[in-house]
Amino acid sequence: MANQLDLEEQEKLDELKHFLSKYGNLISGVLIVVMLALAGWNGYNYWQRSQATQAAAMYDEMGKSLAGGDVAKAERTFNDMKDRYARASYTQQAGLALAKMAADAGKPDVAKAALQWVADKSGDEGYAAIASLRLANIYLDAKQYPEALKALDAAKGDAFAALVADRRGDVLLLQGQRDAAKAAYLTAFKAFDERSEYRRLVRVKLNALGVEPEAPKTAVPNAASGAN
16 A cells, blocks of 8 residues: 555656656746736835835925025926936926026926826826816916917816816917807807806806807697697
8 A cells, every 4th residue: 555655656756756857947937927017016005105205205395495486496406306206296396486586586487397297197097187277277378379289189187178178268269269168168168067157157068159058948848739
């Protein structure tokens, strides 16, 4: 009995040796690839955390410049952030913050440059859309209507569709395109939540153009009432 077990164990051992001789290198290679991938992933995560930490420090430094009203210094810090940490979310936020400060300070060129960079380079659809909307506002204030429409075309994302449509209506109306403006406002009105204050503002714009977006439907008399 013992000899039989020894033979069975020997057969299993031989099968294992044969399997390892045939597939051992392949298995080892796969394990090495997996381990390298895990090491790379961990390294990438560490790099990202490091980048975010350093970008946050620069963002805080830029905040001091913004609080002090130093647009030039804030712009230099933002340029450094773009060069070093272009993919960090803090850099996108810095661009939006710089643009607001520059616009308030009467420096639209600085604001436009910062917003255009965020709109073009941000990997976050939300930041990019906000930048495009704000860029459109600057062009709108400057009566540069084609540029404003181009900026609105670049704003993507369902969450911003209503705002984009409303602002598009403003631009079209100022260009004298009343029918196109009505269509844009109607799109915005339908996209906004019914409880939104912004929706009420769009209704006012439509009413000013002679449009009631929710006009009551005329009741159609039924056959019985007609017979009477």
